[in-house]
Amino acid sequence: xxxxxxxxxxxxxxxxxxxxxxxxxxxxxxxxxxxxxxxxxxxxxxxxxxxxxxxxxxxxxxxxxxxxxxxxxxxxxxxxxxxxxxxxxxxxxxxxxxxx
Amino acid sequence: xxxxxxxxxxxxxxxxxxxxxxxxxxxxxxxxxxxxxxxxxxxxxxxxxxxxxxxxxxxxxxxxxxxxxxxxxxxxxxxxxxxxxxxxxxxxxxxxxxxxxxxxxxxxxxxxxxxxxxxxxxxxxxxxxxxxxxxxxxxxxxxxxxxxxxxxxxxxxxxxxxxxxxxxxxxx
Numbered sequence: 259x260x261x262x263x264x265x266x267x268x269x270x271x272x273x274x275x276x277x278x279x280x281x282x283x284x285x286x287x288x289x290x291x292x293x294x295x296x297x298x299x300x301x302x303x304x305x306x307x308x309x310x311x312x313x314x315x316x317x318x319x320x321x322x323x324x325x326x327x328x329x330x331x332x333x334x335x336x337x338x339x340x341x342x343x344x345x346x347x348x349x350x351x352x353x354x355x356x357x358x
Numbered sequence: 359x360x361x362x363x364x365x366x367x368x369x370x371x372x373x374x375x376x377x378x379x380x381x382x383x384x385x386x387x388x389x390x391x392x393x394x395x396x397x398x399x400x401x402x403x404x405x406x407x408x409x410x411x412x413x414x415x416x417x418x419x420x421x422x423x424x425x426x427x428x429x430x431x432x433x434x435x436x437x438x439x440x441x442x443x444x445x446x447x448x449x450x451x452x453x454x455x456x457x458x459x460x461x462x463x464x465x466x467x468x469x470x471x472x473x474x475x476x477x478x479x480x481x482x483x484x485x486x487x488x489x490x491x492x493x494x495x496x497x498x499x500x501x502x503x504x505x506x507x508x509x510x511x512x513x514x515x516x517x518x519x520x521x522x523x524x525x526x527x528x529x530x
Contacts, residue, residue: 260364260404268368268401272375272394279379287384287430291391294422295375298398301410309405314493318502320410321494324417325509329516331422335429336523342433 265306273299286338286348290331297327364404371397388426395419409491 272295279292301320308316338348345352370393377390395418402411498506 260360264364264368265401265405268371271372275372275375275379282379285384287426287433288379288387291378291387291426294391294418295378295394298395298418301414302398302401305402305405305407305410308407314497315501317407317410317490317494318497318505320407321413321498322505322509324413325513328417328422329512331425332516332520333523335425336520339429339433340523348433 262306262310266303269299269302269306272296272302284349284351286341286350286353287335289350290334290338294327294331297323360404364401367397367400367404371401384430385427388423388430391426392419392423395423407490409494 276292276296280289283289301323304316304320342348374390374394378387381387399411399414402414
């Protein structure tokens with residue numbers, strides 16, 4: 259039996275990696291990938307506690323998170339495609355149309 | 359044994375996570391993300407969440423990463439530096455992977471064919487017998503029926519939103 263803290267530490271590492279990716283990378287696609295990684299880290303935490311407390315509800319939450327993540331990817335990538343049609347780039351630093 | 363599997367999967371997950379953010383090419387990032395998702399699915403199996411592990415592979419590794427790859431290549435965001443001996447490299451890699459795949463199939467099929475794998479059969483039996491899916495399904499249609507239905511509404515809104523955002527503007 260692996261101690262639950264190991265899973266939590268791994269989840270924290272993955273979440274930190276995803277956050278670092280969002281901060282470091284300027285490509286909108288890679289930033290979305292990093293966000294997905296963060297969502298997965300949260301899922302790992304939920305499932306760890308679901309196992310630890312012997313409670314199925316954590317896994318229900320994971321399914322809902324997955325549904326929302328899929329919706330987020332679909333809409334986010336549609337935004338990137340629409341933006342790319344305008345400016346021919348996926349660089350978030352060039353997305354300053356609403357800046358004043 | 360469980361500890362060893364955990365550490366292998368954890369190291370792969372972290373290394374793939376580093377790969378996602380360190381690669382210059384967006385396509386390679388997406389492929390590292392695939393590796394990350396698959397190792398997380400293995401961890402879910404270790405945590406006795408079989409259904410979530412399957413959904414992880416189908417939705418994340420299947421749908422989400424493929425969507426990422428589609429958009430990446432559609433937008434021409436892949437800045438793969440091509441080496442002159444790319445073809446030969448691909449050929450060798452393809453051959454190697456083909457042999458590996460064949461070995462995997464044989465490794466899985468031969469024990470079943472000769473009926474000499476009580477250990478792995480027992481493991482599979484245990485996996486099927488555990489009622490994780492039944493428990494999860496019961497929770498989804500009883501205590502969490504409304505959130506479950508709301509998730510489908512979220513997905514519907516996302517579909518409509520994605521179509522509206524991605525289509526060309528209608529004239530007039």
